Amino acid sequence: MIDCMIVGDSIAVGTHQYRPECVAYAKGGINSSQWNKQNSNKNLTAKTVIISLGSNDHTGVRTLWELQQLRARTDAERVFWILPAIKPDVQEMVRIVARDHGDTILPIPNLQADKVHPSGAGYKKLAEQTR
Secondary structure (H helix, E strand, O other): OEEEEEEEOHHHHHHHHHOOOOEEEEOOOOOHHHHHHHOOOOOEEEEEEEEEOOOOOOOOOOHHHHHHHHHHHEEEEEEEEEEOOOOHHHHHHHHHHHHHHOOEEEEOOOEOOOOOOEOHHHHHHHHHHOO
């Protein structure tokens, strides 16, 4: 079994830089629907799965449904959701899915000036919290 897997958007890409031992299925700028379509063939089984999705979702994306579909395919002892720093409605959807599965929610610490991505210190803290 894979020990650690990171899935999602640019925040997942950045997290992987601080957790290089993890397998990563991550792409900058991707929304939840695109991620699910592009990764429908991936086996999402690992001891730990770290998910960062939702920051790039727009009104045309059925975010809650997409996140639920992703989580239904995920088989892990521990699942961490990196909470988007923006879009309170998406934040609530992430919270709903995480709560339904007993997963851990991690707010983004130490944001960059763009108010979306963690700073280097923020990524380091996320990496530490997911070990």
